[in-house]
Amino acid sequence: MIDQGDPLARIAAALERMAPPPRPATDWLAFPAYVWTGSFARPVERLEAPRLDMLRGIDAQKERVAENVLRLAQGHAAHDMLLWGARGMGKSALTRASILAAQKAHPGQIALVQAGTDALEGISSVFAELGRVERNFLVYIDDLGFAEGDSVGPRHLRSWLEGGVEARPGNVRLAVTSNRRAIVPRHSAEQDDPLNPRDAVDDNLALADRFGLSLGFHSCSQDDYLAIIGGYCGEFGLSFDEGDALEWSRRRGARSGRTAWQYVNELAGRAGRLL
Numbered sequence: 001m002i003d004q005g006d007p008l009a010r011i012a013a014a015l016e017r018m019a020p021p022p023r024p025a026t027d028w029l030a031f032p033a034y035v036w037t038g039s040f041a042r043p044v045e046r047l048e049a050p051r052l053d054m055l056r057g058i059d060a061q062k063e064r065v066a067e068n069v070l071r072l073a074q075g076h077a078a079h080d081m082l083l084w085g086a087r088g089m090g091k092s093a094l095t096r097a098s099i100l101a102a103q104k105a106h107p108g109q110i111a112l113v114q115a116g117t118d119a120l121e122g123i124s125s126v127f128a129e130l131g132r133v134e135r136n137f138l139v140y141i142d143d144l145g146f147a148e149g150d151s152v153g154p155r156h157l158r159s160w161l162e163g164g165v166e167a168r169p170g171n172v173r174l175a176v177t178s179n180r181r182a183i184v185p186r187h188s189a190e191q192d193d194p195l196n197p198r199d200a201v202d203d204n205l206a207l208a209d210r211f212g213l214s215l216g217f218h219s220c221s222q223d224d225y226l227a228i229i230g231g232y233c234g235e236f237g238l239s240f241d242e243g244d245a246l247e248w249s250r251r252r253g254a255r256s257g258r259t260a261w262q263y264v265n266e267l268a269g270r271a272g273r274l275l
């Protein structure tokens with residue numbers, strides 16, 4: 001019973017009420033995927049991803065990412081991955097599809113842990129937890145970038161990748177997507193600095209070079225764009241007109257896997273179908 005007349009007791013009670021609740025325990029063996037919120041891991045009961053054979057126009061990247069994730073699932077040496085380049089070209093979809101394929105090949109042996117760029121605080125504690133689990137994990141950070149002047153984020157990333165005190169354990173690898181290979185923003189001032197003008201740029205690229213597997217994703221050609229649509233339409237039993245498909249991309253100012261999928265979704269809607 002707290003003595004309400006005791007000032008120290010009242011202060012202690014107030015601090016206890018202000019303290020955040022303990023983070024709920026996570027069953028790291030029960031689910032195919034998790035989302036790290038910055039304070040706890042939320043389990044995902046079903047991982048949604050396309051089949052690998054449905055992803056077109058990125059065959060070389062698909063082969064290397066899928067092989068690397070399969071190695072991780074098997075408990076073999078695997079690389080941290082940086083998937084960089086054009087928006088909408090399947091970086092995220094390929095990561096999820098590769099995990100799903102590895103889970104089918106080796107049930108229960110690998111899980112995806114997605115961390116938003118606004119939820120990276122405390123991720124080192126997640127690494128410590130995962131290192132004690134008899135399972136392999138791919139920690140996935142989508143669309144990573146750091147604000148100008150942010151030195152803490154890149155420093156943490158280097159530590160995670162290169163064996164610092166916060167490094168991810170052996171059963172964990174990182175998969176990072178970014179629109180730019182350098183990850184950190186590059187500004188014209190870096191080129192104009194009369195003192196060592198390449199240093200800042202080289203430092204940014206050195207961060208990217210710490211990933212064992214770095215793959216570029218580039219805007220697709222017209223033929224690739226139509227091939228992607230054709231692959232989806234073959235899968236779902238839809239027909240399409242090439243001129244209509246190209247007009248769709250022109251109206252959006254881009255040809256990409258995402259634009260192709262949006263067009264296929266439009267075709268399904270016209271046909272009264274649900275994908």
